[in-house]
Structure formats: C-alpha cells, structure tokens
Amino acid sequence: MKLTIVGCSGSFPGPASPASCYLVTANDGVRDWRILLDLGNGSLGALQRYMDLRDIDAVLLTHLHPDHCMDLCGLHVAVHWDPAGWNRDRIKVWGPAATADRMATAYGLELDPGMHEDFEFSDWTAGSAVEIGPFTVTPYPVRHPAEEAYALRVEARTVDADGEPVLRTLAYSGDTDSCPGLEDAARDTDIFLCEAAFHEGRDDAIEGVHLTGRRAGEASTAANARRLLLTHLPVWNDASISVSEARETYAGDLAVAVAGVSYDVGTPFTAPLAVPGVTRPAGLAP
DSSP, X not given: OEEEEEEOBXXXXXXXXXXXXXXXXXXXXSSEEEEEEOOOTTHHHHHTTTSOGGGOOEEEOSOOSHHHHTTHHHHHHHHHTOTTOOOSOOEEEEEOTTHHHHHHHHHTOOTTTTTTTTEEEEEXXXXXXXXXXXXXXXXXXXXXXXXXXXXXXXXXXXXXXXSOEXXXXXXXXXXXXXXXXXXXXXXXXXXXXXXXXXXXXXXXXXXXXXXXXXXXHHHHHHXXXXXXXXXXXXXXXXXXXHHHHHHTXXXXXXXEOOTTOEEETTSOOOSSOOOTTOOOOTTOOO
C-alpha cells in the first residue's frame, strides 16, 4: 500500500501545497486500486500529476469543511462536461449524510439531480466497514465542529515483495481534537496520518477543533501506532515546533507530511525524516 501526499496544507491551500488530499494505492493481484482520502480546495489540479482522474475508484470524505471536500465540485465538472465523454461508471463517494446536497448547493445546482449523475453517494455509518477492492475502510467519529466528522482506518490486503500475503494499515485523523475515536482508528497501524494544526501555548483556549503536535503524539502512543506522519499544518505554523511537541509524547518513527512525497505503508520513513535541530528528549528510545 502506497500513500501519496497530494495536499496537506491546513485549513486552506498554501504556496507549497493544496489543502487536504491523500492518494492511497494498493494492488489486489489483478490491478492497482486508487482511493482518495479527502479532496480539499486546490487538490484536484495537483492530483492529476499522479494519476488519471478516470482511475479514481472512490473518494472518501472525513467531513464537509471546504479544505477537505470542495474540489469534488471540480471533479464534477471533469466528469460531467468531458467532451470525449467520461465512459466510466459513476465515481463512488463516501461521506457524511449531507454530502450530496452540500456539494450540489456549493455549485449552485438543484438538489435533484445535483451531482448524482456523476457520483454514487453513500453515507458513513460509524464503525461500519466499507469494502473497496483490496481496501477495508472504517469510519470513527471524532471531535470537530462539523455535523459529522470522522477519522478513517484503511486496511489493505496485498502481497509483499516476495509474493506473500500481508495486511497493511493506515489511519487518517481528518480534523479532530483528542478523543477516543481517534485512538480507536489508529490502533496498531503502520502509519498514523494525523493532523497537528495547533501549537501548544498559542491555541490552548480553543477546545474541540484541532490537535497540537503534543496531542497527536499522545494519541499515537496510546494507540501504539508504529509511525506518525504529522499533517494539516497551516502556513503560519513552524513544522519544527510541531515535531518538537510530538517528540515529547511519542518515541516512534516521526515525519512531517510534504506535498508530492510518497510513503510505502509498512516500511520506515525515508524522507523527509525530521526537521534539522530536533532531537529525541532523553529517555525516549530510538
């Protein structure tokens, strides 16, 4: 299973990255399957560097804030108005119950048919797994000011380099503050892709919105996640501070998500590993 960071800028696109969008790829022994975790504003253009839009197997939305879903409107245009014809099935979209109506309203469409001609919309049910090719995706409710907000646990049954069957696991926090659902989603995962939009000391008065690096580290440690990949850092955040905060509470493999970088889920991080000058505090094992 491969994770590609299409966009990771927190809350709005930055000069070096679109907003949230993560491409996850796995092979079922017959073909590659491609799912998108969120499709935030600015991400649709960058996504085309890595894949043909016709090869999207599913779009999985954690919640309906624009930095996580708004480029579904652009994808609607790509599907609906392609002069050569789309010539594929409707793209499967899982998300909160209001997804179809919210996207139609955002584009100024009547709710019927809205975007139903282009997308096959399905609603998340908390804790209920969805099967997409080799992927099993389970949504867990998390703590964020949206009508519905979920962390997603993605499992893929694939084969390793020797052709042996293997289970790879990835958890994605979406947007959340600390909560039990976040830890449940990340339990024993190979990679925990976790937001860290706030800084300790700067954002302490804001409850129930985002994590700091420290709280992301605490959730990773509690969940026994093998690797922590910090994401959703706004342009005004200093990544070295986020890493330092996470290092106070998490001793495992740690990196900051960078747009354009791919990670092999199940192997140690190779790039970008750390921020210069950031070291493990005394007492934490390498």
